[in-house]
Amino acid sequence: MPQPLRIVFMGTPDFAVASLQRLLDANCSLVAVVTAPDRPSGRGLQLTPSPVKKAAEVAGLPVLQPEKLRDPAFLEQLASFNSDLFVVVAFRMLPELVWSMPTIGTFNLHGSLLPQYRGAAPLNWVIINGETETGVTTFFIEKEIDTGQMILQDREPIHADDTAGTLHDRLMERGADLVLKTVRAIEAGNYSRTPQPVVAEPKAAPKLNRETTEINWNQPVQTIRNFVRGLSPYPTAWTMINGKFFKVYAVSVANESPFNAEPGEAYTDNKTVILVRTFDGWLSIDLLQAEGKRRMTAGEFLRGNSL
Numbered sequence: 001m002p003q004p005l006r007i008v009f010m011g012t013p014d015f016a017v018a019s020l021q022r023l024l025d026a027n028c029s030l031v032a033v034v035t036a037p038d039r040p041s042g043r044g045l046q047l048t049p050s051p052v053k054k055a056a057e058v059a060g061l062p063v064l065q066p067e068k069l070r071d072p073a074f075l076e077q078l079a080s081f082n083s084d085l086f087v088v089v090a091f092r093m094l095p096e097l098v099w100s101m102p103t104i105g106t107f108n109l110h111g112s113l114l115p116q117y118r119g120a121a122p123l124n125w126v127i128i129n130g131e132t133e134t135g136v137t138t139f140f141i142e143k144e145i146d147t148g149q150m151i152l153q154d155r156e157p158i159h160a161d162d163t164a165g166t167l168h169d170r171l172m173e174r175g176a177d178l179v180l181k182t183v184r185a186i187e188a189g190n191y192s193r194t195p196q197p198v199v200a201e202p203k204a205a206p207k208l209n210r211e212t213t214e215i216n217w218n219q220p221v222q223t224i225r226n227f228v229r230g231l232s233p234y235p236t237a238w239t240m241i242n243g244k245f246f247k248v249y250a251v252s253v254a255n256e257s258p259f260n261a262e263p264g265e266a267y268t269d270n271k272t273v274i275l276v277r278t279f280d281g282w283l284s285i286d287l288l289q290a291e292g293k294r295r296m297t298a299g300e301f302l303r304g305n306s307l
Contacts, residue, residue, distance in 0.1 A: 003187070004028065004029040004187065005028070005029060005084040005085045005104070005183065005186065005187055006029055006031050006081065006082060006083045006084045006085070007023065007028055007029060007030050007031065007083065007084070007085050007086070007087055007183065008030075008031060008032045008033070008034060008078070008081055008083045008085075008086050008087070008102070009023065009030055009032075009033045009034070009052075009056075009086075009087050009089075010033070010034040010035070010086060010087065010088045010089070010091040010094075011033075011035060011052045011088065011089040011090050011091050012035050012036045012050045012051070012052050012090060012091055012092075013050065013051055013052070013090050014051045014172070015089065015090045015111075015168065015171075015172045015175075016051070016052050016089040016090040016091070017051045017052055017055045018172045018173055018175070018176040019087070019089045019109060019175060019176040019179040019180075020033070020052060020055055020056065020089070021055060021176070022176040022177065022179060022180045023087070023179065023180060023183065024059050026180055026183075026184075028180075028183055030059075030061055031061075031062070031081045031083060032061060032062045032063070032064060032078075032081050032083075033052060033053070033056035033061050033062070033063050033064070034063075034064045034065075034066070034078070034091070035050045035052040035053045035056070035063060035064075035065055035091075036050050036065065036092075037065045037066075037067055038050075038053075038065070053065070062081075064077060064078065069092070069094060069095055069098055070095055070097070075097065075098070075101075078098070078101065079101060083101070083102040083103075084102055084103050084104050085102050085103075085104045085105065085106070085107070085183070085186065086098075086099065086101070086102050086105075086106035086107075087106075087107060087109075087179060087183065088106060088107070088108040088109070088141065089108070089109045089175070089179065090109075093145060094106065094141060096143060099141040104186060105140045105141070106140065106141045107138050107139060107140050107141065107151060107182060107186075108138070108139060108140075108141050108146075108148070109136060109137075109138055109175045109178065109179050110122065110136065110137045110138075110139065110146055111123050111134070111136055111171050111175065112126065112134055112135065112136075112137065112205065113133075113134060113135040113136075113137060113153055113155065114137040114139060114146060114150060114153075114196055115146075115147075115196040115197060115198075115199050115202050116199065116202055116203050117134075117203055117204070117205040118145065118146035118147070118202065118204060118205060119145075119146065119204050119205035119206050119207070120205065120206065120207040120208075121205045121206065121207055121208050122134070122205040123164050123167055123168050123171060124164050124205070124208060124230045124231060124235075125203070125204070125205040125206075125230065126158060126167075126205075126230075127158060127162060127163070127164060127167065127226060127229050127230030128226055128227050128229075128230035128231070129203065129226070129230075130222070130223075130226045131158055132157065132158050133155060133156070133157055133158060134155075134156055134158055134167070134171070135153055135154050135155040135156050135171075135174075136153065136154050136156070136171055136174055136175040136178050137150055137152070137153045137178075138150070138151040138152050138153075138178055138179065138182040139151060139196070140193060147196060148196075149193035149194055149195055149196070150193075150194045150195075150196055151182050151185070151186075151191055151192070151193065151194075152178055152181060152182050152185070152191075153178075154174055154177070154178050156170055156171060156174055161229075162229065163229045163230075163232040163233065163250075164229070164230055164231060164232060164233070164234065165232060165233045165234070208231070208235050209235075210238075213231055213235055213236065213237055213238060214237070214238055214239065215227065215228070215237050215238065215239045215248060217239070217263045217264040217276055217277065217278050217279075218263040218264065218278070218279050219263075219278060219279050220278065220279050220280045220281075221253050221278050221279075221280060221281045221282075221283055222253075224251065224278055224283060225251055225252070225253065225283065228248055228249070228250065228251050229250075232249045232250060233249060236248070236249060236289075237249075239276075241266055241274075241307060242307055244290060244291070245290070245291050246285075246288050246289065246290055246291075247288060247289040247295075248285055248287075248288050249286075249287040249288065249289070249295060250285075250286040250287035251283045251284060251285055251286060252283070252284045252286055253281065253282075253283060253284075254275050254281070254282040254283060254284045256275070256282065257281075257282055258275060258282070261277040262277060263277050263278055263279050264276065264277065265277045266307070267282075268298075268302065268307045269302075270302050270306050270307065271299070271302055272298060272299040272302065273298060273302075274288070274298045274301075274302070274307065284298070285298055286298060288301060290305070
């Protein structure tokens with residue numbers, strides 16, 4: 001029988017919890033968990049543990065929460081676990097003195113089919129770019145981000161009405177399965193290290209921010225629809241209407257053309273409909289959120305507000 005590996009798991013958000021739980025359910029030899037420090041959250045700004053920390057504490061695992069990954073005290077404590085393998089899912093970038101510590105190495109779960117969509121936001125960018133397929137990849141971490149030798153991959157279709165949220169939930173489960181499969185393959189010594197193929201023009205998945213999530217209405221309707229889907233529910237596309245800031249969670253192609261207009265001009269009946277002209281047609285804003293208000297449909301918003 002293969003010898004169980006001494007594993008340290010590293011991760012922070014809900015996406016990582018599924019992988020941690022899959023390893024726990026399979027009775028893998030988890031010796032510690034590394035996650036982000038507790039952060040202020042909610043209206044009272046109370047210190048709140050990460051989802052991974054909550055799951056680790058329920059399982060009775062030691063939890064390390066370093067502010068700095070180069071902190072000598074953290075490195076000494078991490079080394080004391082004598083780990084064979086580090087498993088990383090949705091965690092921050094590791095310095096070499098961390099990822100090179102275990103005897104076998106450190107592998108990461110990435111939410112795309114590498115080498116495409118390296119970067120911080122692959123789930124968002126595959127939808128923004130109108131892809132019809134994505135997947136998950138496990139690979140050994142090396143110096144350059146997301147460039148290490150691949151271990152396993154699994155594919156996942158992208159549906160026409162997928163959002164970043166729905167795709168996130170499916171890849172979370174598919175990724176958890178791949179993490180366990182990768183651990184079992186390494187335990188059995190039945191795995192390979194495959195260099196990532198060279199792609200002439202790889203598609204990137206850079207971190208999204210306020211500037212890169214504004215809707216550009218001077219684009220085709222399908223381009224804008226993909227953009228909104230790829231940012232919903234987080235970090236969310238946004239636009240300005242009559243000088244007011246709105247988050248936009250869902251749009252649909254409108255059949256009606258209320259009048260001749262320039263891209264970015266809007267029409268509303270102040271009852272149920274908010275339409276915005278694009279480069280080649282009209283889009284209906286179906287789900288939105290004004291500053292200081294909850295998320296609501298266009299009809300709900302217009303019942304209490306006028307544009």
